[in-house]
Amino acid sequence: MPERRKLVLAYSGGLDTSVAIRWLAERGYDVVALTVDLGEKKDLESIQRRALRTGAVAAYVVDGRIPFLRDFVWPSLQAGAVYEGAYPLATALGRPLIAAMLVQIARREGAVAIAHGCTGKGNDQVRFDVTTAALAPELEVVAPVRDWGMNREDEIEYARRHGIEVPATQDSPYSVDENLWGRSIEAGALEDPWQEPPPDVWAWTVDPERAPDEPAYLEIGFREGVPLTLDGCQVPAVELVEVLNRLGGAHGVGRIDHLENRLVGIKSREVYEAPAAVLLLQAHRALEDITLTRDVARFKEQVAAQWAQLAYDGLWFSPLREALQAFVAVTQRHVTGQVRLKLYRGHAMVVGRKAPQQLYRSELATYGRGDRFDQAAAAGFIKLFGLGTRTAAEVQGQLSGLDLEHLLPAEVRRLTP
Numbered sequence: 001m002p003e004r005r006k007l008v009l010a011y012s013g014g015l016d017t018s019v020a021i022r023w024l025a026e027r028g029y030d031v032v033a034l035t036v037d038l039g040e041k042k043d044l045e046s047i048q049r050r051a052l053r054t055g056a057v058a059a060y061v062v063d064g065r066i067p068f069l070r071d072f073v074w075p076s077l078q079a080g081a082v083y084e085g086a087y088p089l090a091t092a093l094g095r096p097l098i099a100a101m102l103v104q105i106a107r108r109e110g111a112v113a114i115a116h117g118c119t120g121k122g123n124d125q126v127r128f129d130v131t132t133a134a135l136a137p138e139l140e141v142v143a144p145v146r147d148w149g150m151n152r153e154d155e156i157e158y159a160r161r162h163g164i165e166v167p168a169t170q171d172s173p174y175s176v177d178e179n180l181w182g183r184s185i186e187a188g189a190l191e192d193p194w195q196e197p198p199p200d201v202w203a204w205t206v207d208p209e210r211a212p213d214e215p216a217y218l219e220i221g222f223r224e225g226v227p228l229t230l231d232g233c234q235v236p237a238v239e240l241v242e243v244l245n246r247l248g249g250a251h252g253v254g255r256i257d258h259l260e261n262r263l264v265g266i267k268s269r270e271v272y273e274a275p276a277a278v279l280l281l282q283a284h285r286a287l288e289d290i291t292l293t294r295d296v297a298r299f300k301e302q303v304a305a306q307w308a309q310l311a312y313d314g315l316w317f318s319p320l321r322e323a324l325q326a327f328v329a330v331t332q333r334h335v336t337g338q339v340r341l342k343l344y345r346g347h348a349m350v351v352g353r354k355a356p357q358q359l360y361r362s363e364l365a366t367y368g369r370g371d372r373f374d375q376a377a378a379a380g381f382i383k384l385f386g387l388g389t390r391t392a393a394e395v396q397g398q399l400s401g402l403d404l405e406h407l408l409p410a411e412v413r414r415l416t417p
């Protein structure tokens with residue numbers, strides 16, 4: 001009999017990864033199950049026991065919530081990363097952390113491979129595979145669901161044959177992934193992009209139509225781009241995000257309906273609930289508006305888009321993301337201050353912001369008393385600023401594209417005294 005080899009499987013407790021434990025064992029692997037808690041509020045101990053009952057030789061449960069926020073979510077918030085202007089990347093940020101923990105446990109256990117339950121059609125397989133390649137190129141990656149060619153019915157049948165419990169959550173028509181930064185929902189009725197998401201899609205947010213009549217005000221305090229306080233009180237990171245998810249959700253804030261471009265070339269309709277992410281990204285951006293110079297803010301938008309693409313594409317652990325992180329960190333030095341938000345029926349509005357190092361200067365902006373802006377200097381500035389345009393007009397004549405003759409209506413009323 002060939003020697004058995006050890007492997008660490010990312011185990012969620014669902015049907016796919018439960019079937020995977022047995023399937024991998026049949027192929028000569030001693031399966032160590034790893035369940036990482038990113039704040040999805042599952043019963044982790046029963047998942048751990050289920051892993052062992054299903055045939056794992058060991059089962060780990062790891063609380064990943066603090067490293068998730070500190071090392072993945074906060075940097076991403078500081079970067080302002082939102083994929084395709086819509087998706088705050090909850091799932092995409094969770095995967096590299098889970099993969100990194102798989103690698104770490106694999107080393108501790110002397111395993112030769114890691115495994116995950118991703119299909120061959122999504123982004124998550126890329127995130128696991130590439131992260132593992134980046135952190136531990138010597139480890140093999142096994143992806144049973146991608147390889148076994150079973151559909152859901154086949155899997156349920158396989159589970160029955162092998163006495164594997166079929167988790168109750170299999171009844172949901174949707175595929176859901178959840179962590180502190182958001183809830184990702186796909187499949188089922190959502191596959192028709194013409195159909196409004198049915199009410200049973202939503203779990204964290206109320207329908208804005210049924211949100212309270214009274215708005216809620218909320219003050220978020222940041223230090224160097226990281227949220228630290230709510231209404232003036234310091235709150236630990238996990239609790240801060242949980243409170244914002246609850247409060248935002250209660251006001252119907254954070255629903256996102258996105259027709260997105262997957263890395264593998266598929267367009268997919270994905271729905272997200274991300275109240276805390278939406279509130280924090282908005283507040284953080286408002287604080288940047290008042291603390292960053294125009295040039296830094298504009299360049300940073302390009303960095304944010306690139307960052308989001310890298311995170312989405314599974315390139316979190318890549319030289320470019322690391323380099324962008326250095327840029328982002330420098331930009332956050334003065335992003336310290338307070339932002340006031342008003343939550344009302346599905347919307348959050350920034351209604352106030354202030355920062356000790358803010359670049360907004362009332363003595364420059366004011367139309368009232370105390371104006372220190374040198375208006376006389378504007379004339380000379382504009383003379384040189386417009387010089388190139390004036391020269392072109394003088395030398396080359398009028399530009400094409402606008403017929404001044406046709407600008408005024410044929411009939412123009414002209415009065416004289």
Ligand code: ARG
Pocket residue numbers: 089091092123124175176177184185186270
């Ligand atoms: N489309 C999102 C992403 O690639 C979410 C995928 C999460 N999976 C799910 N079962 N909804 O990050």
